[in-house]
Amino acid sequence: MFDDFVDRSNLLSFQLSNGPTDGQSRLAIPALQAKKNTILVSHGRPPWYAEDGQRITDAFVIGVAGGSASGKTHVARQIVRKLGSIPTVIILSQDSFYKYHNEEELKLAHANMLDFDHPDAIDMPIFAACLADLKACKQSNIPIYSFQEHQRLVETKYLYGATIIIAEGIMSLVDPALRALYDLKVFVQCDSDVMLARRIKRDVKERGRDVDGIIDQYLRYVKPSYDTFVRPSSSYADIIVPGSNNDVAIDLICTHIREKLQERSSTFRQKIAVPLKYMSPRSGASTPESFLEDLHLTLLPQTWQVQGIYTILRDRTTSRQDFIFFADRLSTLLVECALQHLPYAPKMVVTPIDIESHGKKMDAKYVCGVTILRSGGALERGFRRVINDVPVGSMLIQSDSKSGEAMLLHLMLPNYVRFRHLAQQAYIFLLDSQIGTAAAAFMAIRILLDHGVPEDHIIFITFIVSREGGILVLKRAFPGVKIVCGAVDDEMQEGWLEGYKGEGNPEGNGRQVWVIKPGMGQIGVISYYHFHFHSVHVLRR
Numbered sequence: 375m376f377d378d379f380v381d382r383s384n385l386l387s388f389q390l391s392n393g394p395t396d397g398q399s400r401l402a403i404p405a406l407q408a409k410k411n412t413i414l415v416s417h418g419r420p421p422w423y424a425e426d427g428q429r430i431t432d433a434f435v436i437g438v439a440g441g442s443a444s445g446k447t448h449v450a451r452q453i454v455r456k457l458g459s460i461p462t463v464i465i466l467s468q469d470s471f472y473k474y475h476n477e478e479e480l481k482l483a484h485a486n487m488l489d490f491d492h493p494d495a496i497d498m499p500i501f502a503a504c505l506a507d508l509k510a511c512k513q514s515n516i517p518i519y520s521f522q523e524h525q526r527l528v529e530t531k532y533l534y535g536a537t538i539i540i541a542e543g544i545m546s547l548v549d550p551a552l553r554a555l556y557d558l559k560v561f562v563q564c565d566s567d568v569m570l571a572r573r574i575k576r577d578v579k580e581r582g583r584d585v586d587g588i589i590d591q592y593l594r595y596v597k598p599s600y601d602t603f604v605r606p607s608s609s610y611a612d613i614i615v616p617g618s619n620n621d622v623a624i625d626l627i628c629t630h631i632r633e634k635l636q637e638r639s640s641t642f643r644q645k646i647a648v649p650l651k652y653m654s655p656r657s658g659a660s661t662p663e664s665f666l667e668d669l670h671l672t673l674l675p676q677t678w679q680v681q682g683i684y685t686i687l688r689d690r691t692t693s694r695q696d697f698i699f700f701a702d703r704l705s706t707l708l709v710e711c712a713l714q715h716l717p718y719a720p721k722m723v724v725t726p727i728d729i730e731s732h733g734k735k736m737d738a739k740y741v742c743g744v745t746i747l748r749s750g751g752a753l754e755r756g757f758r759r760v761i762n763d764v765p766v767g768s769m770l771i772q773s774d775s776k777s778g779e780a781m782l783l784h785l786m787l788p789n790y791v792r793f794r795h796l797a798q799q800a801y802i803f804l805l806d807s808q809i810g811t812a813a814a815a816f817m818a819i820r821i822l823l824d825h826g827v828p829e830d831h832i833i834f835i836t837f838i839v840s841r842e843g844g845i846l847v848l849k850r851a852f853p854g855v856k857i858v859c860g861a862v863d864d865e866m867q868e869g870w871l872e873g874y875k876g877e878g879n880p881e882g883n884g885r886q887v888w889v890i891k892p893g894m895g896q897i898g899v900i901s902y903y904h905f906h907f908h909s910v911h912v913l914r915r
């Protein structure tokens with residue numbers, strides 16, 4: 375039914391402008407080797423939104439212009455290198471936006487008779503639209519250009535999640551729509567002889583050209599264009615950087631960027647973890663019933679069978695094997711319950727004894743799951759058991775050990791979520807074992823919204839919701855998101871459970887846990903267990 379698949383390229387990947395689009399194999403290549411159209415990640419991406427769910431920071435955009443082979447790419451790469459500790463930096467090259475050529479134009483291009491140095495050679499509206507989307511923290515699918523074939527390729531490259539974008543190209547300061555998007559405008563000024571010498575060397579080595587052709591093209595198009603369009607655009611620059619020996623200028627640029635990012639940074643987590651009594655949407659609404667009512671949570675019917683499963687899961691004497699078995703059972707029930715949030719249409723079938731039977735069929739074109747790693751992995755088996763023919767992506771979101779903020783470390787979304795027009799029709803089940811502080815849920819929902827998934831198409835499935843923590847702020851920010859859970863407990867706090875020996879606790883004097891302290895004197899614990907290949911927070915009481 376759903377013939378999509380999960381593409382492996384992701385936030386942590388990068389791609390050479392003419393290389394394959396499979397980013398997975400390129401994960402480990404260090405920043406210095408990266409070329410144009412590169413996504414570079416050093417560590418996670420902190421929140422880019424406020425507690426009302428709306429974006430607070432745009433990506434910081436730098437436009438780098440200059441003549442061909444003046445050193446624009448070199449400057450961009452040096453900036454990336456010197457900003458090593460900043461999460462995501464994308465170099466977006468104007469070369470990606472050369473227009474598609476018909477057969478006749480291709481013949482001219484191969485005969486060196488096509489002008490690639492006129493502003494009209496570049497698809498400026500698409501360049502500006504892609505840059506505007508990335509700046510606004512949305513995803514974008516960037517065209518890929520082949521210098522050898524003089525042609526735009528069929529594939530595109532998915533980009534998402536940049537904190538800094540460097541847009542470089544000979545015409546990047548010429549177009550007013552592009553200029554309006556830059557926070558900083560840089561022009562790389564270089565001697566014409568040096569540029570020609572560098573271009574000859576580079577085009578022979580990297581772009582499959584011969585010396586005669588390069589000089590011919592240079593005299594016919596490149597030099598006149600430089601004099602007419604490129605050099606005059608330097609008047610728009612905030613900073614002129616020399617094309618050689620430019621370390622000091624690049625240092626100054628990096629200092630400026632760091633200052634600007636610092637001004638934009640904010641703390642998020644403290645703002646959402648507000649005690650229930652201060653955040654209740656209506657006064658005195660502190661009973662479990664009114665809490666559910668106010669927040670429009672879907673609670674799994676509390677049958678004896680469900681209560682029995684929770685009792686087993688909360689029991690500290692339950693074996694790991696039993697725990698996994700019952701967590702699987704529970705996740706299956708939760709996913710079945712969550713399916714009520716998909717649209718259904720009437721359907722008539724004919725039975726084997728020739729009688730018409732009027733029923734229902736699921737009426738959603740694109741459905742998928744996205745697991746929030748690591749603990750959402752516990753719901754995945756149940757999800758696949760109930761909905762076995764849809765792609766399942768993942769997001770690795772973890773708290774930063776210093777700031778406590780949620781950090782996006784890895785993103786692998788199903789393919790159709792990457793294309794806005796398809797994402798707008800998609801229904802997504804987000805899987806996580808708990809909503810406590812809600813920091814991870816906040817980030818996961820924001821990512822899907824950035825991709826164009828409608829808020830009311832997001833169905834969040836979880837074992838347990840804490841009444842205190844971030845749930846109220848989360849629901850206030852994203853009222854349309856459906857939350858399906860099996861239990862609601864009171865406040866949560868971090869602690870250790872006796873006897874745990876493992877990650878973060880080699881002495882074996884306790885297990886790292888989330889302790890839930892509901893009223894009525896009970897003590898609930900969500901503890902740290904290993905489940906399948908991931909760890910999972912489990913319910914213990």
Ligand SMILES: Nc1ncnc2c1ncn2[C@@H]1O[C@H](COP(=O)(O)OP(=O)(O)O)[C@@H](O)[C@H]1O
Pocket residue numbers: 440441442443444445446447448449572573576617618619620
């Ligand atoms: N500051 C520099 N010092 C020495 N060589 C440089 C410098 N900047 C660029 N180059 C060399 O010049 C060539 C073209 O540089 P590049 O950055 O690709 O130019 P552009 O992106 O402007 O076309 C490359 O081979 C590069 O190594």
Ligand SMILES: Nc1ccn([C@@H]2O[C@H](COP(=O)(O)O)[C@@H](O)[C@H]2O)c(=O)n1
Pocket residue numbers: 441442443469472483490491520521524525543544596
């Ligand atoms: N098929 C093409 C397309 C463009 N060019 C030349 O590329 C130059 C811009 O790239 P830089 O990396 O040097 O900034 C531009 O001057 C075009 O002449 C080409 O040769 N073939």
